[in-house]
Amino acid sequence: MRKPVSAANWKMHKTIREASEFVAGVRSKILDVPQVDIILCASSTVLFHIAADADESGIEFGAQNCHWENEGAFTGEVSPEMLLDCGAQWVIVGHSERRHLFSETDEDVARKFSAAVFAGLRPILCVGETLDERQSGTTSEVIWRQLNAVTSLTEAEAFDRAVIAYEPVWAIGTGITAETDQIEEAHGVIRDFMKNVDEKLADEIRILYGGSVKPTNATELIEIAGVDGVLVGGASLSIDSFMEITQAISEHYDKG
Ligand code: PEP
Helix, strand or coil: CCCCEEEEECCCCCCHHHHHHHHHHHHHHHHHCCCCEEEEECCHHHHHHHHHHCCCCCCEEEECCCCCCCCCCCCCCCCHHHHHHCCCCEEEECCHHHHHHCCCCHHHHHHHHHHHHHHCCEEEEEECCCHHHHHCCCHHHHHHHHHHHHHHHCCHHHHCCCEEEECCHHHCCCCCCCCHHHHHHHHHHHHHHHHHHCHHHHHHCEEEEECCCCCCCHHHHHCCCCCCEEEECHHHCCHHHHHHHHHHHHHHHHCC
């Protein structure tokens, strides 16, 4: 069985004090959810602090973006090596806000994925279609294209330590959650794509769902075939709602 993931994407939220309080809250409850991998994806300004605070707690930390070079004249950018140095184990690449608000291309995402793996970080690769793409019936094609850009640049082994998150753009931050059959189908597209890369990898890789995950829908989402966890934006800002979601995932896996 694939170990489930509960990942928080705090986006551009939380000062050092707020982030530290959150981590202390997770620490106090982590023993209730031993079978879930908890990953907190924070802004680079707080990562060092919270990763040092959480030493040996079992909580894992991630950044939300990185550059593809390890150093150089790239004002304002942060490299994979710097993130690793701050205590991050993970980095989100290809989040739809990066793709659509900051015009990152599939090729940019592929370069970031590759650089992250090369530096020793574990990528959380986000893929997903816009509303227009869904309505025009091109969801599978879009997911395939986004994945293909990454596998064209990296070896299959680069995915050994990665997770993939299916995040339909129209469900992110909108309060609208994708329907069960839409999620099952998209996760199937991703797993089938990975089968073409490597059968064993396709069996082992964890595929998360993200898009308006809340305590009230977490159980329903984790029960969908092929969903190995969640990537949570808005509802991860409150310790109570994030831990309720994590608890729901844990209970599902307790039931076997
Ligand atoms: C996200 O930003 O990755 C996300 C899934 O956001 P939300 O949960 O707010 O839809």
